[in-house]
Amino acid sequence: MGARAKKRSLFHRHLIPTRFLSLTCPEGLTLTTRVASLSERYAAFILDGITMFGLVLILIWGGAYFFRLDSQSTITFLSLLWYLILNFYFLYFELAWRGRTPGKRIMRLRVINRQGGELTPTMVIARNLTRQVEIFFPLRFLFTSFGAGDNFWVGLDLLFILATLILPLVTKNHYRLGDLIGGSVVVVTPQAVLLEDLAEKSQNAAFIFNSQHLGIYGDLELKTLEKALRLSKGATSPSLRKIGLTIIQKIKYDQPVNDEDMIPFLKDFYAAERGLLERERLFGRQKDSQNSPTRQVGQEPPTKDLNQAKQTTTGSQWPAKRNKLPLKKK
Amino acid sequence: MREKLARLEANQAPEETTRAPNKPGAEIINPPHDPAQANPKAAAVPPTLALRSAIFRKKRQPSWEKLDQLISRIDRKGLKTLSTQEAVDLPILYQTAVSSLALARHIVLDQSLTAYLENLTLRAHIAVYGPRQDLWAILGSFFHRDFPRSIRTLKGPFLVAFLAFALGLASGFWRVQANEAAFHQIIPISLADGRDPAASVKYLRDEVIFAPWSGFEKSFISFASFLFEHNSTIAFLCFGLGFALGIPVIVLLFQNGETLGALLALHWSKGLTIDFIGWVSIHGVTEILALLVAGAAGLGVAERIFLPGERGRLENLTKEGPTAAAAMVGAVFMLLVAGLIEGGFRQLIGATFPRLFIAGLTLFGWIYYFLFFGQDAER
Numbered sequence: 001m002g003a004r005a006k007k008r009s010l011f012h013r014h015l016i017p018t019r020f021l022s023l024t025c026p027e028g029l030t031l032t033t034r035v036a037s038l039s040e041r042y043a044a045f046i047l048d049g050i051t052m053f054g055l056v057l058i059l060i061w062g063g064a065y066f067f068r069l070d071s072q073s074t075i076t077f078l079s080l081l082w083y084l085i086l087n088f089y090f091l092y093f094e095l096a097w098r099g100r101t102p103g104k105r106i107m108r109l110r111v112i113n114r115q116g117g118e119l120t121p122t123m124v125i126a127r128n129l130t131r132q133v134e135i136f137f138p139l140r141f142l143f144t145s146f147g148a149g150d151n152f153w154v155g156l157d158l159l160f161i162l163a164t165l166i167l168p169l170v171t172k173n174h175y176r177l178g179d180l181i182g183g184s185v186v187v188v189t190p191q192a193v194l195l196e197d198l199a200e201k202s203q204n205a206a207f208i209f210n211s212q213h214l215g216i217y218g219d220l221e222l223k224t225l226e227k228a229l230r231l232s233k234g235a236t237s238p239s240l241r242k243i244g245l246t247i248i249q250k251i252k253y254d255q256p257v258n259d260e261d262m263i264p265f266l267k268d269f270y271a272a273e274r275g276l277l278e279r280e281r282l283f284g285r286q287k288d289s290q291n292s293p294t295r296q297v298g299q300e301p302p303t304k305d306l307n308q309a310k311q312t313t314t315g316s317q318w319p320a321k322r323n324k325l326p327l328k329k330k
Numbered sequence: 331m332r333e334k335l336a337r338l339e340a341n342q343a344p345e346e347t348t349r350a351p352n353k354p355g356a357e358i359i360n361p362p363h364d365p366a367q368a369n370p371k372a373a374a375v376p377p378t379l380a381l382r383s384a385i386f387r388k389k390r391q392p393s394w395e396k397l398d399q400l401i402s403r404i405d406r407k408g409l410k411t412l413s414t415q416e417a418v419d420l421p422i423l424y425q426t427a428v429s430s431l432a433l434a435r436h437i438v439l440d441q442s443l444t445a446y447l448e449n450l451t452l453r454a455h456i457a458v459y460g461p462r463q464d465l466w467a468i469l470g471s472f473f474h475r476d477f478p479r480s481i482r483t484l485k486g487p488f489l490v491a492f493l494a495f496a497l498g499l500a501s502g503f504w505r506v507q508a509n510e511a512a513f514h515q516i517i518p519i520s521l522a523d524g525r526d527p528a529a530s531v532k533y534l535r536d537e538v539i540f541a542p543w544s545g546f547e548k549s550f551i552s553f554a555s556f557l558f559e560h561n562s563t564i565a566f567l568c569f570g571l572g573f574a575l576g577i578p579v580i581v582l583l584f585q586n587g588e589t590l591g592a593l594l595a596l597h598w599s600k601g602l603t604i605d606f607i608g609w610v611s612i613h614g615v616t617e618i619l620a621l622l623v624a625g626a627a628g629l630g631v632a633e634r635i636f637l638p639g640e641r642g643r644l645e646n647l648t649k650e651g652p653t654a655a656a657a658m659v660g661a662v663f664m665l666l667v668a669g670l671i672e673g674g675f676r677q678l679i680g681a682t683f684p685r686l687f688i689a690g691l692t693l694f695g696w697i698y699y700f701l702f703f704g705q706d707a708e709r
Contacts, residue, residue: 023455027428031452080555087662096465098408098456110456114648118459121468122476126655133570137563180644181631181651189456191402192449194394195442199381223441230442274439275381281437282382297436 019173021185023116035173036109036186047103052089056082086136090128095121104186114173114185127178134164134177198229199271206261207268213251214276218287222277225270229263236262250290383438390430394450397423401450401457410464424454475704477660480653482700484626487633491625494580495618498587499594506595516592525593531600539602539609540680554673561617561665565624569631569658576632583625590614608682611689613672619696620664627654627661664696 019035060078093101099111099119111127113119138161145154168174173185225243232240236259244262247253247269257265277287280294287294400420403411412420431447438444481488505512510527517525525534564582571578590610597606631654634646641649679685 023452025428025451025455025459027425029428029432029451031455032448033452079559083555083559092465095468098460112456116459120652121472122480122652122656125659126652129566129569129655129658132566137566137570181647181655183648183651189453190449191453192446194391194446197384197387197440197443199440200384219439222439226441271381274383278381278383278437278439281439 021114021173021187023112025116033112033187033189036107036188038168038174040107040109040188041168041174041186044101044103044107044109047106048089048101049103051102052085055089056085087132090131091125094124094128099124108188108190109186110189111184111186114179114183119184123182123184125182127176127182127184130176130178130181135161138164195230198226198267199274207255207257207265209251209253209269209272211276213253213269214273216251216290217247217273218289218292219277220289222270222273225266225273229266229270232263236260240266383434383440383443386430386433386438387440387443390426393423393426394430394447397427397454398450401453404457405453421458424451424458427451427454472656472659473663476656477663478700478703480656480660481623481626483650483653484623484630484657487629488622488626490629491579491583491622494583494625495587495622498584498589499591500587501584502588502591503595503598504591505588506592507598510599513592513596516588525596527596527599531602534597534600534602535605539605541677554669557673558666558669561620561669562662565621565658565661565665568621568624568628569654570628572628572631572654575636576629579625579628579632583621586621590618604686605682608685608689609676612676612679612685612692613668615689615693616664616671616696617668619693620661620668623657623661623664627657630654630657 018037020032021035023031023033025031056078059081063077063081090101094111097105100109104110111119111124113123138157141157142154142161145157164177168176171180173179175185179185225247228240228243241259241262244257244266247266248257280286281297284297285294286297396419400412400416400423409417427447427450431444431451434444434447502516505516506527513527564586568579568582571582593610594603594606597603630650631647634650635643638646676685679688
């Protein structure tokens with residue numbers, strides 16, 4: 001355990017951390033969303049770069065063909081076009097597409113106001129103007145001045161590029177300089193699908209459970225069972241069989257359960273257990289897991305901050321795996 | 331409330347009243363939510379009973395699905411594709427989803443259902459509270475309101491930028507006045523384009539100030555776009571260097587002032603002062619104002635970092651950053667105008683007094699625009 005676990009958590013926290021952001025909507029509810037990871041954002045940026053390049057090529061061909069420009073004018077036209085596209089591509093799309101660009105759309109990313117209100121045009125302008133200063137100018141300076149002497153300025157420029165690249169690694173929600181100024185954050189908004197209700201399937205339950213059977217487990221085990229059942233997709237896997245046997249042993253279930261009946265058994269157990277736990281909740285009693293005693297609902301509210309929940313998590317994998325939502329295929 | 335619940339419970343499960351109250355040991359051996367402690371076999375939970383959460387889901391699922399479809403369409407094609415009825419329905423459906431989620435968090439133990447609702451509500455929230463204007467409305471309100479307002483907000487930094495530029499102008503003028511060799515310290519030979527103390531009056535007057543118009547394509551496309559790129563790069567630099575606490579911004583403004591001052595001194599010594607002012611000011615008013623606005627934006631950012639005040643630096647930046655950025659975009663637009671005047675129109679107008687007249691007009695126009703536009707929105 002020790003060293004290795006620590007090493008991995010360090011790695012996860014600093015290089016590919018999964019961050020969640022809480023927004024309070026005007027209705028008073030706290031909504032949680034996953035902050036886009038750096039790799040997703042770089043991928044979107046590269047996709048946008050390719051799109052911009054393609055756009056310039058098409059316009060140049062079109063321009064040269066229709067207006068019969070000579071080569072000198074084409075070069076001027078190209079340079080102006082590239083300049084305009086570089087400056088206004090992101091601005092245009094994030095304004096017109098409500099916080100998305102083609103690349104972000106493919107990666108299902110979206111720019112939102114990190115305080116939860118409206119994403120105003122000036123915020124979009126701020127985050128995209130800064131993009132010029134952050135990336136495009138330093139890079140252009142590097143290409144034009146590299147090897148032309150003046151090592152001091154090239155070094156300073158390199159340092160600046162390095163700093164802007166490192167900034168999203170060290171800031172809390174992968175803020176770019178532009179996000180810091182604009183008050184925005186890039187989040188992932190996947191489209192989840194509603195899966196069928198597992199309890200719905202076992203209307204004619206063959207396995208009957210009494211309240212002593214059901215009184216042992218709590219919310220955590222129920223959720224884990226749900227996950228296992230959904231992952232198995234109706235086939236009896238060795239791990240599912242192991243889960244079933246463990247449950248039978250733990251609740252001291254007295255009727256025999258065949259191997260081929262394992263999934264119906266687990267589904268019935270899931271439906272019965274969920275029925276009991278949900279009814280108990282209505283009466284204000286909540287049991288978090290098999291190891292914790294029943295408590296009053298609202299006595300010690302479960303931690304809302306998923307970022308903290310992730311760091312302290314031992315049993316529950318749910319917060320860390322939230323991005324593994326059943327997603328809609330494109 | 332609690333008594334009410336307790337009574338309700340007692341009605342539901344009368345056996346429970348027989349349990350010994352507050353006996354910690356008993357709670358672990360016999361879970362307290364066991365209503366059939368006395369007779370476990372008799373109280374077998376009939377699993378055929380529909381779950382409350384299942385009924386909840388059945389009742390509300392159609393409205394979730396409708397909302398889901400609406401949001402997907404908004405995401406794909408924008409708000410405009412909604413019919414009137416759908417536009418009316420959207421906020422209602424959204425609030426249904428919000429209330430469903432609030433309820434589901436408390437009573438539903440089906441993870442996939444709550445996860446779906448969380449996702450649906452978040453997407454609906456973004457759709458409902460997202461940017462509502464279309465691009466033209468955004469542009470309109472930007473030029474009518476946001477840009478002049480941002481400049482009024484940045485009054486202090488603007489004055490500092492102006493001071494730096496004016497000091498540079500004076501310094502450049504006096505340095506070249508005192509010693510003509512200083513001209514090339516200020517303006518490198520590559521940029522001087524033959525304009526130096528050795529140049530003849532004739533060259534300066536006929537080849538530069540009153541140079542013939544070079545034709546539409548060369549002036550409006552090549553030269554104007556070169557100027558625009560060059561100047562807006564300087565403006566972006568002004569803004570970006572604001573992060574380095576603003577000192578480079580002041581240096582940059584000072585240098586630009588010195589350049590102008592040196593040129594002024596050069597023409598002064600040749601007796602071409604008025605012609606030069608006409609030549610420079612027709613576009614220079616717009617260009618220098620844009621430069622000052624960009625500098626003010628950079629200094630505004632620097633001020634927020636340097637003097638965060640009561641709020642933290644980050645919060646401060648978030649609050650004021652968009653203002654500076656709005657000023658910056660406006661400055662880039664002004665530079666586009668300046669580039670068109672300098673590259674295209676200037677040489678079309680071949681006399682000093684019309685040039686001075688246009689310069690005065692643009693100066694008056696910009697000042698009026700900065701001071702008085704969009705004031706109704708501030709109240």
